[in-house]
Amino acid sequence: MDITQNNTDQQKNTTQRYEVLQELGDCNTSVGNYEEAQRCYEKAASVSPDEPGPYVGLGVIALQKNLLDDARIAFRVACRLDPDCSKAYAGLAMVAQQNGDHRSAFDMYLKSLELDTDNLTALLGLFQTSCRMGSFVQVTYYLEAYLDIHPGDISVMFTLAALYMKDNRFEQSKKILLDILALVPSNKDAINLLEEVEHKLAQRESTG
Amino acid sequence: MMEKDHKKKAEPLVSVLLPTYNRRSVLPTALSSVVRQNYSNLEIFVIRDGGEDVSDIINSFNDPRIAFIDRSENRGKAFSLNQALLQANGKYIAYLDDDDLYYPHHIGTLVNALEDGSNCQVAYSDLHRTYCRIGPDGEREVLSKILDISRDFDRFFTLCFNHTLHVSLMHTREILEKTGTFNEKLNILIDWDLTRRLSFFTDFHHVHEITGEFYHPVGDSDRISARYHKEQDEYVKNFLAIRTTRPPKPWPKIKDMSIILTMDGLNEQVQDTLVSIWRHTFYPYQVYLPLRQSEFGKLDMEIPNVVTVPVESRASKEQSIDAALTECDGDVIAIVPAAFPIRNLWVEDSLYALVNSSVSKEAFELEDSTYKLWAVILNREDLDYARKNFPHLPLCQSLKAAGIIIRRVLAEEIPFQYDQLLEQARAAEKDGNWLKAAQTFGYIAEHYQNKLWIRTQAVRAFFKAGLHTQAAQLVHQVNQQRPTVDTLLLEARLNRRKDCKSAIEILEKAEQMLEFPFNQVLQNDPVFKEKI
Numbered sequence: 001m002d003i004t005q006n007n008t009d010q011q012k013n014t015t016q017r018y019e020v021l022q023e024l025g026d027c028n029t030s031v032g033n034y035e036e037a038q039r040c041y042e043k044a045a046s047v048s049p050d051e052p053g054p055y056v057g058l059g060v061i062a063l064q065k066n067l068l069d070d071a072r073i074a075f076r077v078a079c080r081l082d083p084d085c086s087k088a089y090a091g092l093a094m095v096a097q098q099n100g101d102h103r104s105a106f107d108m109y110l111k112s113l114e115l116d117t118d119n120l121t122a123l124l125g126l127f128q129t130s131c132r133m134g135s136f137v138q139v140t141y142y143l144e145a146y147l148d149i150h151p152g153d154i155s156v157m158f159t160l161a162a163l164y165m166k167d168n169r170f171e172q173s174k175k176i177l178l179d180i181l182a183l184v185p186s187n188k189d190a191i192n193l194l195e196e197v198e199h200k201l202a203q204r205e206s207t208g
Numbered sequence: 209m210m211e212k213d214h215k216k217k218a219e220p221l222v223s224v225l226l227p228t229y230n231r232r233s234v235l236p237t238a239l240s241s242v243v244r245q246n247y248s249n250l251e252i253f254v255i256r257d258g259g260e261d262v263s264d265i266i267n268s269f270n271d272p273r274i275a276f277i278d279r280s281e282n283r284g285k286a287f288s289l290n291q292a293l294l295q296a297n298g299k300y301i302a303y304l305d306d307d308d309l310y311y312p313h314h315i316g317t318l319v320n321a322l323e324d325g326s327n328c329q330v331a332y333s334d335l336h337r338t339y340c341r342i343g344p345d346g347e348r349e350v351l352s353k354i355l356d357i358s359r360d361f362d363r364f365f366t367l368c369f370n371h372t373l374h375v376s377l378m379h380t381r382e383i384l385e386k387t388g389t390f391n392e393k394l395n396i397l398i399d400w401d402l403t404r405r406l407s408f409f410t411d412f413h414h415v416h417e418i419t420g421e422f423y424h425p426v427g428d429s430d431r432i433s434a435r436y437h438k439e440q441d442e443y444v445k446n447f448l449a450i451r452t453t454r455p456p457k458p459w460p461k462i463k464d465m466s467i468i469l470t471m472d473g474l475n476e477q478v479q480d481t482l483v484s485i486w487r488h489t490f491y492p493y494q495v496y497l498p499l500r501q502s503e504f505g506k507l508d509m510e511i512p513n514v515v516t517v518p519v520e521s522r523a524s525k526e527q528s529i530d531a532a533l534t535e536c537d538g539d540v541i542a543i544v545p546a547a548f549p550i551r552n553l554w555v556e557d558s559l560y561a562l563v564n565s566s567v568s569k570e571a572f573e574l575e576d577s578t579y580k581l582w583a584v585i586l587n588r589e590d591l592d593y594a595r596k597n598f599p600h601l602p603l604c605q606s607l608k609a610a611g612i613i614i615r616r617v618l619a620e621e622i623p624f625q626y627d628q629l630l631e632q633a634r635a636a637e638k639d640g641n642w643l644k645a646a647q648t649f650g651y652i653a654e655h656y657q658n659k660l661w662i663r664t665q666a667v668r669a670f671f672k673a674g675l676h677t678q679a680a681q682l683v684h685q686v687n688q689q690r691p692t693v694d695t696l697l698l699e700a701r702l703n704r705r706k707d708c709k710s711a712i713e714i715l716e717k718a719e720q721m722l723e724f725p726f727n728q729v730l731q732n733d734p735v736f737k738e739k740i
Contacts (some may be wrong), residue, residue, distance in 0.1 A: 015339065015351035016693045017722050023700060024715045030708045047351070 018048040025057045034061045052078035052085040059091045063098070071095050086116035093125055102132045110138060117145040120156075127159055136163050154180055158189060165193065170201045219249040220323070222315055223298030223381070226252065227288035228306035230259035233346035234423075241309035241420075241725065243271055247316040251275060253292035258282030286390035286398045293381075293389050301381050303374040303399075307423050308335075310375075311725055314419035318378040321413045329410040332377040334358045334661075336421035350722055353421065355692050358661035361412035363461065364560060364623045367451075368490040370400035372412065375422055383409055387455055394446050401450045408459040408492075416660055416690065451490050452512040457537075463563055465493040466538025466588075467555070470525050471546035474503040484550035486511050491556050496536045498528035526603055530595055542574070542585040543603065549576050553623075558585050561621035571607055571614045586612065626656045633665070642673035660686065664695055671698055693718045 025040035038061055045054035059074035072095045078088035093108030106129040112122035123139075123146050130139040143160040147153065157176050164173035177194040180187055224242050228235050235254075242252050255277040256262055266276045277291055293301070300322060302315060314333065321331035336353040343349060359371045366372070387405040390398050406412070457464070467485065471478050478497075485495060498519040499507070507516065517532045529543060540562060542555050558572035562585055571586035582604065594610035601609055608614065633648035649666035653659045663686050670679035683699045696718035700711040 016353065016697065016718070017351050019697055020693065020715055020718045020722065023697065023704075024712065024719065027700070027704060027708050027712045027715060030704075031712070047349075 015048065018044050018051060021047065022051075022053045022057070025054065029057060029060055029064075034064060037061055050081055052082040052088055055081065056085065056087045056091060059088070059095075063091070063094055066098075068095050068098055084115050086112045086119045086122065089115065090119055090122040090125060093122065093129075097125060097129060102129045105129045106133060113142045113145075117142060118149050120146070120153075123156065124159075136167065139163070140167070152183060154184060154187065158187075158193070161190075161193060161197075165197055165200070168200075170197050170204065173197050174201065219247060220299035220319065221249050221251060221297060222247065222300045222302055222319060222378070223292070223296035224250055224252045224302045224304060224315070225255070225289055225292045225296070226304045226306060227255040227257050227285050227292075228259075228262060229257040229282060229285075231306045232260050232262055232265065234307045234348065235262055236265055238304055238306050238309050239265070239269060239274075241311070241314075242304060243269060243273070244312055245310065245315045246312050247319060250315065251296070251298060253277060253296065255279070255288040255292050257285065257288040284392065284395060286392045286394060289398075290389045290392065293384065296381060298381055300378050301384075302378045305375060305422070308375045308421060309725070310420040311418070313417075315378075317415055317417055317419050321415045322378060322380070324413075326413055327411075328413040329383045330377065330379040330406050331413040331415060332361075332372045333415040333417050333419040335373060335376045336418055337424050338421040339424050339426055341426050348423065348425075351426065353693050353722060355418060355661070355664065355694075358416070358658060360414045360657040362626075363407050363411075364491075364556070365627070366404055366407045366412075367492070368624075370397065370403060372403050373422060374399040374403070375420055377403070379406060379410075391449075391453070394449060396443060396446045397450055401453065404450060405453065405455045408455055408462045410461060414658075416658070418690070418692075448486065452486065454492055454494070454513065459492075462492060463539035464537065465491055465540050465542060465555070465559060465585075466532075466536035467493055467495045467542045467544055468529055468532040468536065469495055469497050469544055469546055470528060471498075474499060474506050478546045479507070479509055481546050481548065481550060482509065482511050482514060486513075488550050488552050488554060489556070491559055493542075493555075494536065494538065496532040498523070498532050526595075526599070526601075526606075529603060530599065533591065533595060539588055540585060541588050541591050542583065543591075544574070544583040545581045548574070548581050548583050551576075555585060557622045558617050560623040561617040562586065564621070567613075569610070569612045571612050573614060573616050575617065584614065626652065629656075633669070637669060637672075642669050643675075645669035646673050646675065646678075660690055664690075664692060667695055667698055671702070676702060687714075691717065691721070693721050696721070 021040045021044035025037045025044060028034070028037035028040060037057065041054040041057040041061070044051070055074045055078035059071045059078065062068070062071035062074055072092065075088045075091035075095065078085050079092070082088070089108050089112035093105045093112060096108060097105035105125065109122045109126040109129060112119055113126060116122075123142055126139045126142060130136050140160065140163050143156055143163065146156055147160065150156065157180050161173045161176040161180070164170070164176070174194065174197050177190050177197060180190040181194070184190070226238060226242065239252070239254065242250065250273050252271070252274045254262070254266055254274060256279055258279060258281050263276065263278060266274060275295065277288075279291075289303070300319060302318065304310060317333060318331045322328065334355060334357070337356050338350055339352040339354070340348040340350050357371065357373070359365075362371070383406060386409050387402065391401050394401055469478070469481065482495060482497075485493075494513045494515055496515050496517050497507070498517045500519060500521045500523070502521065504516065504518070515535065517535045519528045519531045523531065533541070540559065542559070554576065555574060558574050562570070562572050569590055571584050571590065574583040574585065577583045584607070586607070590610070590612050594606045594612060598606035598609045604614070629648060629652050633645045633652065636642070636645035636648060646666055646669035649662055649669055653662040653666060656662070663682055667679055667683045667686060670682060679698070680702045683695050683702065686695050687699055696714050700714040700718070703714065704711040
């Protein structure tokens, strides 16, 4: 047989079989069908043993089942396969968080965000651990970075507005809240927080 | 539905030719896929072209439709196919390589296409290119199935290069009386050689269905074509031999081209030009070389399709042309000075415009033609008329005097525009300019045939360009008609956020497609199970 076209670019590192299985695993995890998801991830791992994705998926399932040791092992395998796997570090952070080790969780979330500022799970995890530890400087930076990529993400906008307020940066907080209300005028949380921010601003003006 | 259709009338006999050489591990899969066709009126020739004994495999099928040609000497694929063709009785001939496979509707689909009254004597379908990993025991693990070639029949392209794989092709047996059988002197591209010759005699019917797959191992390939591609000289030799093959006339679908080479005398430049023509011309041609008596015997080269025409020693350029004209039998004639620059498509651009022009009395100056090196192509009858009526005038003036309009080819008249656009789209993809790629694919789908496949290509570009709404609409349409693993994967990704359950259903279809036919047809077959 003679091949007419050179389609070497189609010969990707990842294969369709891997991609389908990984995607099926992720979708089944999303709907809580963990057994099927596990089957898919295990098969995906056997098709492409060098890909970290299936181990991240298996780690997430173990986390859902509260099997923290299994989850840690799976995320570590993923990290070994790809030292730049942001999701795997986020997974390890979640394991640490569940174990009450907020310092490690904080560090792992930071590592995850360094690798991918777009990782929402890591961002929200960092926020949670920051709340626990009372330090918001780094989380503010990553929330801002995230919003640069996803300018309309209301939950992150609200979190940032709340942090600005906590940090006495009322003008910046107000601006974000107004942006939220321009997108969703009926957002009650934003309306309430805006009221509070405006009150603080008025107080500041009156005290000179 | 399809099954019902071909049961309405008697099923014509189809001969399936399956040569094999040292591929014991995969032969059972290939043969099973033929034996388990929905279409039953088959004679199946398995030709052992030397190598390992496979008689046990053949016998285990215990199918009277299988004829086993058991030869211990390795004489090549062309010889093997010809050996089977000598014995074939089918109205139609189909081919399968020992490492490829048909889907169960393959034969029925192609027979339907040939029996539908379109007068085509060749039909072909689409195939998956199946990337697979070979395990230590020789077992294949399917990794991806890509539909990377799906193209409507294009005679010009077929003459230039192959776009129809023989596994996907079926033709009448009787057409071989005109084309001849496989060329046993070739050791590569034998499929294209026959396909090219078939295109001289018939149009091809393209069925837009995926009816089988050919395997593409990841890593080193044991394919003959892959081996010979590495041996450039051998490849070029075969390639040129195919392009200069002229099957016996008459050619109902091809206008023969005669090239009359004008010159002041036989010299090295003439010989170089002849070589260049040989290397750069893909359209069937014959060169007519007017030579003086004294020059005969001085042409020391073996170039195919060169005819020498004796002319008087004092013959003018026009007299030489007229002498050549009496000898040549082309339907279109190109008159070219010996020093003319020859490059790819040097004559085919103008030729394509000429053969597709509906205007009579039109001649085309070749693209690189100049005042000093004037070259032209026109229909033979127009040239005959001009030379008969105005023999005393120089060539160009005689054409004008005969009322022939001489012009250059327009951009929209040149061949391979579809391919050029496709190349532009691919280049845009490589540059990451997905929007441009999507727009180019959109334009091609709008203006050319084979919309379905082009839309399949466009979907990915739309998705990558971030135009998810357009991508979602288009991919849904495509998947309703002819889903592929890639398009199903894409639709699932687009659906996932809003409807995870439907994404799962779509992905399960993709998974089944990757498993097919092993998950359904062959796996449930006890004979097949035993074989693998």
